Amino acid sequence: MIEKEVNPHFESFLFNWKQKFQFLVGGYGSSKSYHVALKIILKLLQEKRTALIVREVYDTHRDSTFSLVEEIIIDLGLAHKIKCISSPMQIRFPNGSKIIFKGMDKPEKLKSINNVSLIWIEECSEVKYEGFKELIGRLRHPTLKLYMILSTNPVDEGNWTYSHFFIKNKGQDDQVIFLDDEELYKKRTVVVDDTYYHHSVADDNLFLPESYVQELEKTKVYDLDLYRVARKGRYGVAGKKVLPQFETKPHDQVMKEINAIYKPLYRNGMDFGFEDSHNALLRMAIDDKNKILYIYWEYYSRHKDDPEIADDLQEFVETKERIKGDSAEPKTIYYLKKRGINISGAYKPKGSRLQNTKKIKRFKRIVCSDQCPNTIRELKNLTYKKDRHGNTIYDEFNIDPHTFSAIWYGLDDYEVVDLKDKKETYKALQRLGL
Known part of the structure; x- marks a missing residue:
């Protein structure tokens, strides 16, 4: 039995394993990465699986995803059972489950991976689209159900995450709408076919200091692009508009x-x-x-x-x-x-x-x-x-x-x-x- 207080907006996400793809997008400090890491730990305690956590650059894992997973394991009081190995970075569970960490800057390292049934792409907007498709091909297991979790701060509508999960060729004759992002901002969680969408902002993190939220709010004064991404957690246009009128x-x-x-x-x-x-x-x-x-x-x-x-x-x-x-x-x-x-x-x-x-x-x-x-x-x-x-x-x-x-x-x-x-x-x- 594990007791852990979590943010209410993430409760349904933590225990939802119905959809193959789970896409989390939101502002700074919303705790989306924390809850993804917790979700994976809970799953691997229940089932023997190999999970792969990916970032664009391998070396960025140590101070982000690896340290986050390690922190949660310690907080859960499981450090004596779950081993966090720092070189090479790996998490080993008592039931044989394990988490391995890879970077898309070293694609040759992906070729040796076998029987991965769960992949988490952190800051997926930084990963190239070709890399995302390559990872889908690496997601395979003879018996277990397959899952891919993607988390990111939104960037601009030109990023592949927008065209793949929301609107492809927006405004063109061959436009394809998978989900209007405005609908997600309104409903907060949406399911479309085999994809679960989740939107979050700093206000959803009840453990966040009020001073942090106030600092995010100040960005509205000096950087509207940053305010849109960091505070509102929304896609849009990055940079200075040529024709604001x-x-x-x-x-x-x-x-x-x-x-x-x-x-x-x-x-x-x-x-x-x-x-x-x-x-x-x-x-x-x-x-x-x-x-x-x-x-x-x-x-x-x-x-x-x-x-x-x-x-x-x-x-x-x-x-x-x-x-x-x-x-x-x-x-x-x-x-x-x-x-x-x-x-x-x-x-x-x-x-x-x-x-x-x-x-x-x-x-x-x-x-x-x-x-x-x-x-x-x-x-x-x-x-x-x-x-x-x-x-x-x-x-x-x-x-x-x-x-x-x-x-x-x-x-x-x-x-x-x-x-x-x-x-x-x-x-x-x-x-x-x-």
């Missing part, structure tokens, strides 16, 4: 707002792609007075040659709408013009990426129709890249945003003049005596 609205509402603009300016911009990049054409409307950019239609394709693109854009032959395209593709522009499409190359001087980015950021609002899913996917969570020193690179992004390039080209002959620009213009005119 970007928003989406139902298509009918967008068109209603556009129709209410006094003399709206209409623009169309196109970026070209084929193999790794996409063709992106956007229809846009500008509220020049209020400095609002509306995006209300998109064309987005890949692996299409010039004739196929021209066929797709036949409506532009009939409407005669002007399109500004990437001048780096003169051959495609020439062909589309021959097919009757009113398209020309946009001005693209050196340094235009940075200048165009600054131009778009001057809009007070950027409103996108919900009928433009690829534009939303690329721009809603678009962030700046950082160099190896952590400095922001203001003309490079976390993805190659084809729709952003289409906006650049479409607004080639339009300048967003903000209040600061007007003041500078006024001062210049005064100096000239005008």
